Amino acid sequence: MTATHSNLHTKSPPPATMSPPPPPPEHLPTTTAPAATKAKKLTLIPLIFLIYFEVAGGPYGEEPAVKAAGPLLAILGFLIFPFIWSIPEALITAELATAFPGNGGFVLWADKAFGPFFGSLMGTWKFLSGVINIAAFPVLCIDYLKRLFPIFSSGLPRNLAVLISTLILSFLNYTGLAIVGYFGVVLGIVSLAPFIIMSGIALPQIRPHRWKSLGKKKKDWNLFFNTLFWNLNFWDNVSTMAGEVDNPSKTFPLALFFAVILTCFGYLIPLVAVTGAVSADQELWDAGFMADAARTISGNWLKIWVEIGAVMSAIGLFEAQLSSSAYQILGMSDLALLPKFAGSRSKWFNTPWIGILVSTLIALAVSYLSYTDIVSCANFLYSLGMLLEFASFLYLRWKFPTMKRPYKVPLRYFGLVIMCVVPSAFLIYIMAIATKTVYLVCLCMTVGGMGWFGLMKFCKIKGWLKFNRVVDEE
Numbered sequence: 001m002t003a004t005h006s007n008l009h010t011k012s013p014p015p016a017t018m019s020p021p022p023p024p025p026e027h028l029p030t031t032t033a034p035a036a037t038k039a040k041k042l043t044l045i046p047l048i049f050l051i052y053f054e055v056a057g058g059p060y061g062e063e064p065a066v067k068a069a070g071p072l073l074a075i076l077g078f079l080i081f082p083f084i085w086s087i088p089e090a091l092i093t094a095e096l097a098t099a100f101p102g103n104g105g106f107v108l109w110a111d112k113a114f115g116p117f118f119g120s121l122m123g124t125w126k127f128l129s130g131v132i133n134i135a136a137f138p139v140l141c142i143d144y145l146k147r148l149f150p151i152f153s154s155g156l157p158r159n160l161a162v163l164i165s166t167l168i169l170s171f172l173n174y175t176g177l178a179i180v181g182y183f184g185v186v187l188g189i190v191s192l193a194p195f196i197i198m199s200g201i202a203l204p205q206i207r208p209h210r211w212k213s214l215g216k217k218k219k220d221w222n223l224f225f226n227t228l229f230w231n232l233n234f235w236d237n238v239s240t241m242a243g244e245v246d247n248p249s250k251t252f253p254l255a256l257f258f259a260v261i262l263t264c265f266g267y268l269i270p271l272v273a274v275t276g277a278v279s280a281d282q283e284l285w286d287a288g289f290m291a292d293a294a295r296t297i298s299g300n301w302l303k304i305w306v307e308i309g310a311v312m313s314a315i316g317l318f319e320a321q322l323s324s325s326a327y328q329i330l331g332m333s334d335l336a337l338l339p340k341f342a343g344s345r346s347k348w349f350n351t352p353w354i355g356i357l358v359s360t361l362i363a364l365a366v367s368y369l370s371y372t373d374i375v376s377c378a379n380f381l382y383s384l385g386m387l388l389e390f391a392s393f394l395y396l397r398w399k400f401p402t403m404k405r406p407y408k409v410p411l412r413y414f415g416l417v418i419m420c421v422v423p424s425a426f427l428i429y430i431m432a433i434a435t436k437t438v439y440l441v442c443l444c445m446t447v448g449g450m451g452w453f454g455l456m457k458f459c460k461i462k463g464w465l466k467f468n469r470v471v472d473e474e
Contacts, residue, residue, distance in 0.1 A: 041178070041244060041245060041246035042177060042178060042181050042241070042244055042245045042246060042251075043181075043246050043251070044251050044254060044255055045185060046178065046181025046182050046184060046185060047181065047238070047245060047251060047252075047255040048255045048258045048259050048262070049181065049184040049185045049187075049188045049259075049316075050180070050181050050184055050238060050241075050320050050323070051235070051238045051255055051256060051259035051320075052184075052188055052259050052262050052263055052266075052320075053184050053187070053188070053313075053316040053317050053319065053320035053321075054234050054235070054237045054238050054317075054320045054321060054324060055086075055231075055232065055233070055234050055235055055259065055263050056231060056232070056263040056266055056267065057188075057191065057313040057314070057316050057317040057320075058188075058191045058192055058195065058266055058309065058310075058313045059195060059266060059267050059270040059271060059290060060140065060191075060287070060290065060309075060310045060313050060314070061140060061227070061230070061231055061287050062074075062078065062227065062231050062267055062271060063285045063286060063287055063288070063289040063290060064223055064224075064227045064285065064286065064287060065077055065078070065223075065224055065227040065228060065231075066215070066271075066275065066282065066285040066289075067220070067223070067282055067283065067284075067285035067286060068219060068220040068221070068222075068223040068224035068227065069214075069215060069219045069220070069221070069224045070213050070214045070215025070216070070219075070282060071210060071211055071212075071213045071215065071275035072211060072212055072213060072214055073214065073215075073219075073224070074224075074271060074275070075211060075268070075271060075272060075275065077224065077228045078228070078231075078232075078264075078267045078268050078271060079268060081228050081232055082232060082260065082263075082264050084422055084423055084426060085229070085232055085233065085423045085426065086232050086233075086235060086260060086263070086264070087260060088419045088420065088422070088423055089233070089235040089236060089386070089423070090235045090256045090257075090259075090260050091409045091419070092236070092389070092390070092393050092409065092420075093235050093236040093238070093239050093252075093256060094252055094253040094256050094407045094409075095393070095405055095407055095408055095409050096109050096239065096392075096393060096396070097236075097238075097239040097242045097248065097252050098248055098249045098252050098253065098405065098406040098407045099396075099403060099404065099405045099406070100112070100242070101242045101243065101245070101248040101249070102242060102243045102331065102334070103240060103241065103242065103243035103244070103327050103328075103330050103331035103334060104240060104327075104328060104330075104331020104332060104334060104335055105236060105237075105238075105239025105240035105241075105242060105328065105331065106122055106126055106236050106239055106240070106385065106389050106392075107119050107120075107122050107123040107126070107240070107328060107331055107332055107335065107337070108331060108335065109122075109389065109392045109393070109396065110122035110388055110389070110392045111335055111337070112392075112396065113391070113392035113395045113396050113399075114388075114391075114392065114395070116335070116336075116337060116453075117453055118388060118392075119332075119335060119337055120332075120337045120449065120452070120453040120456070121388070121446075121449055121450065121453065122385055122388050122389070122392075123328065123332050123337060123449075124445065124446070124448070124449025124450075124452065124453075125381045125382070125384045125385035125388070125445075125446070125449070126237075126328065126381075126382070126385040127325055127328055127329070127359075128362075128381050128445050128449075129377075129378045129379075129380075129381035129382040129385065130234075130237065130321055130324060130325040130328070130359070130378075131325055131359050131362040131363045131366070132363075132366055132377050132378040132381070133230075133234070133321055133378045133382075134318060134321050134322055134325065134359065134363040135363040135364070135366045135367040136378070137314045137315075137317045137318040137321075138161075138162045138165050138166055138314065138318070138367055139162070139367060140287060140310070140314050140317075141165065141310065141311050141314035141315070142158055142161055142162060143287055143288050145161070145307070145311060146158075147288060147291060147307055148304065148307055162364075162367050163364065166318075166360060166363065166364055166367065167360070169315060169318050169319060169322070170322065170356055170357075170360040172319065173319055173322045173323060173326070173351070173356055174346065174349060174351055174353060174356055175349050175351070176349045176350070176351055177241065177244050177323055177327075177351065180319045180320070180323055183316075183319065184316050184319065184320060187312045187313065187315060187316035188316060190308075190309060190312045191309040191310070191312040191313040191316065192266060192309070193305075193309070194294065194302060194305040194306045194308075194309045195266070195269070195270040195290075195306070195309070196269075197298075197302065197305075198270065198273065198274075198293075198294050198297055198298060198302055198306070199269050199270055199272075199273040201297055201298045201302075202273040202274065202276070202277035202297050203273070205276075205277040205278075205297060206273065206276035206277050207276060207277070207279075208276060210275055210276050210279065211272070211275060211276055213275075215282045216282055221433065222376075222433045222434075222435075225426075225429070225430055225433070226376055226379050226430065229379050229426075229430055230378065230379055231267065232263070232267075233379075233382060233386075234321070234324075234382070235256070235260075236386075236389065237320075237321060237324040238255075238320075238324060240324050240325075240327045240328040240331055241323060241324060241327045243327075243331075244327065248406075249406030249407065250406075252407070253407045270290065274290065274293045274297070277293075277296075277297055278293045278296050278297065280292075280293070280296075288310070290306055290310075291303045291306040291307045291310070294306040322356065322359055322360070322363075325355065325359040326351070326352045326355030326356040326359050327352060327355065328355070329342055329343070329352060329354065329355030329358060329359070330342075330343045330345075330352040330355050333468075334468075334469070334470040335469060335470075336460075336467040336468060336469035337453075337456065338456065338467075339456070339459070339465040339466060339467055340465075340466045340467055340468045341354065341465075341466070342354050342355070342358075343470075376434060376435065376438045377438055377441050377442060379430055379434075380430070380431055380434050380438050380439075380442045381442055381445065383427040383428075383430050383431050384431075384442070384446070386423070386424075386427055387424060387427055387428075390420040390423070390424055393416075393420065394413075394416060394417060394420060397413065397416060398413065
C-alpha cells in the first residue's frame with residue numbers, strides 16, 4: 001500500500017493549524033548484488049518456465065497418487081490441492097518477492113521479520129530441502145531411462161549415470177541464469193508435447209466410470225499426500241533469484257499467475273485422460289507408469305516420446321532448483337549469514353559458482369537414497385520452512401502495514417490469517433505422518449543448522465572469516 005506524499009513546495013497554513021502529513025511508506029533494506037547488473041536479466045517467458053520447473057515439470061511423478069488412493073481421490077487431490085496450497089503460496093511469493101526484490105528470497109523475509117537466527121534457520125531448512133529435492137531428479141530420470149536401456153536398472157552403470165548427468169547439468173547451470181531460463185522454455189515444450197498428444201488420442205477411449213474408482217480399501221495416505229505435496233510445492237523457490245529478474249514488481253506476479261495455470265492443467269489433463277482410458281492394476285501406478293499408458297493408448301512410439309520427455313523434464317527440474325539453491329547461498333552471503341566468499345560470482349558467466357558447487361556436492365551425496373526417502377525428507381524440511389515463511393508474511397504485514405508493496409495480496413489481515421492457517425494445518429499433517437527415519441534425519445539437520453549459525457557468529461566475532469552485509473536502503 002502506497003501512502004500519498006504531500007507537496008513540500010506549496011503554501012501551507014500556519015503551523016498551529018497544519019495537520020501532520022500522512023506517514024511515508026516504510027522501506028526495508030533488501031539484498032542486492034551489484035555485479036548482477038552486468039548479466040542479462042530474466043524476462044517473463046523464461047521466468048514462467050523456471051517457476052514451472054521449480055514446481056512441476058510435467059505430470060511425471062504424479063502416478064503414485066493413484067497407486068496410494070485410487071483414480072478418484074488422485075483426480076480430486078490434483079484438482080483441490082492447488083486452491084489449498086499452491087495459490088496461497090504463489091500469492092505470498094508474489095507479494096514478498098516484489099516487496100524485497102533481492103537474492104535470498106524467503107531467507108531475507110525471515111531475517112527482516114524475526115532476525116538473523118531465524119533467517120539462518122530458514123536458510124538451513126529450505127536449502128537442504130532444495131538440494132535433497134535436486135537429488136530426486138536424476139533418480140526419476142534414470143527410472144524412465146532404464147525402460148529404454150535396462151542396463152541402467154542397477155549397479156555401476158546406474159551410479160555412473162547419476163554422477164555424470166549431475167556434473168554435466170551443473171556445468172550448464174554455471175553458464176548463466178538467462179541461458180537456463182530459455183533452455184527451460186525448450187524443455188517445457190518438448191516434455192509437455194507427448195502428454196497433449198496422448199490426451200487427445202485418449203479421448204475416444206475414455207470410460208467415465210473408471211474415474212469413480214476408489215481403488216483398494218487400504219489407502220496409503222503417507223504416499224498420497226507426500227506425492228501431492230511434492231508435485232505442487234516449491235512456488236517460493238524462485239524468490240531466491242528475485243535480484244536477477246527484469247522489472248520484478250511487474251514480472252513476478254504475472255509469471256506466477258501463468259505458471260500456476262500451466263502447472264495445474266499440466267497435471268490434471270493427462271491424469272484424467274489416462275485414468276479414464278486405461279484399465280490397469282492400481283499397483284502398477286509407480287513413477288514411470290505414464291510411459292506404459294502411452295503405449296497402451298497409442299503405441300510404442302508415444303511411449304518412447306514420453307520417456308524422452310521425462311528425461312527432458314528431469315533436466316529442467318534439476319536446472320531450475322539448482323539455480324534456486326545456488327542463488328540462496330548468494331543471498332545468505334549478502335545478508336552476512338554466510339562468509340563473503342560464499343557469494344562469489346564467476347568472472348566469465350557472473351553466476352554464483354560457490355553456491356552451484358556446494359549444492360551439487362550435497363545433491364550427489366544424497367542421490368543414492370531411495371526415491372521415497374528423498375521425497376519424505378524434502379517435504380518435512382520444506383514444511384518447517386513454510387511454517388516460518390507464513391509467520392514471516394503475517395508478521396511483516398502486521399508490523400509494516402504501510403511498507404511499499406508493488407503487489408499486495410487483496411485480503412484483509414483476518415483473511416490472510418485464514419489463507420495461511422489452512423495450508424499450515426496440512427503442513428503439520430504431512431509432518432505428523434512422517435516415518436521415524438525422516439524425523440531423525442530432519443532433527444539432525446535442524447540441530448546442525450542451529451550449530452552452523454553459532455559457528456558463523458563465533459567466526460565473525462573472532463574475525464576468522466570476512467562477512468559483508470550487502471543491503472540496498474531504498
